[in-house]
């Protein structure tokens with residue numbers, strides 16, 4: 001089985017329409033490489049706009065991927081709360097988050113891509129995005145890591161949490177899927193690694209600390225212990241905008257957060273996972289972003305705004 005992993009597309013038809021074309025390029029490329037399954041680990045939309053979800057849905061439909069055996073998704077913080085694009089959006093963002101109906105947004109996300117969940121097992125009905133599905137000898141386990149907004153605890157709406165109900169649901173999933181011949185792959189939005197500060201200056205270290213706090217995943221250690229105990233083979237995620245592979249506590253992680261938002265706006269990335277003869281092989285592939293007629297100005301704007309806006 002060959003899987004392509006994308007994340008953090010941050011589709012935004014209004015401010016950077018070329019991302020839809022870049023996503024199309026990535027999916028087309030992945031299909032040419034002979035993938036059986038596509039995984040997207042959240043932040044599909046930058047600002048939680050219906051048109052962005054619909055744009056991805058249309059692409060998936062066009063490529064015949066709206067199929068539970070070919071597509072798996074998990075939700076990101078931007079898919080629920082949206083985000084800040086321009087500096088002028090910052091002031092209004094907390095109020096927007098305060099009035100966001102978390103549960104309704106999760107339901108709507110699921111509704112846009114309902115075909116992907118058709119064959120999934122949901123251990124607890126109120127956990128809308130905690131599920132498992134079996135495809136060949138692979139069990140895909142989806143987790144919703146997005147915390148609710150709180151002006152004190154989660155003021156940027158970018159932190160994560162694994163609730164005790166989710167732990168209950170995950171235990172039910174693992175007890176139902178205990179075949180040792182099956183590979184267990186977890187999909188989650190939040191990351192598990194903290195890179196070293198870019199430099200040792202006090203100011204840089206301070207902002208790094210703020211960033212780590214804003215994007216933290218509560219109960220991470222407990223979750224890692226559960227993954228270890230249940231012999232999870234691979235954890236696919238995004239959130240942090242970089243594409244890297246790493247190991248922690250003997251667990252194997254692959255981040256596709258740099259799919260679109262790399263440091264080079266002319267590059268795209270796609271992660272490949274190949275499961276063959278009880279072996280898992282991974283690869284992060286970089287490809288040049290095609291230039292699309294009519295989007296040249298958007299490319300320049302995208303580069304400028306990427307530098308200016310937060311990467312949360």
Ligand SMILES: [Fe+2]
Nearest residue numbers: 008043239312
């Ligand atoms: Fe993101």
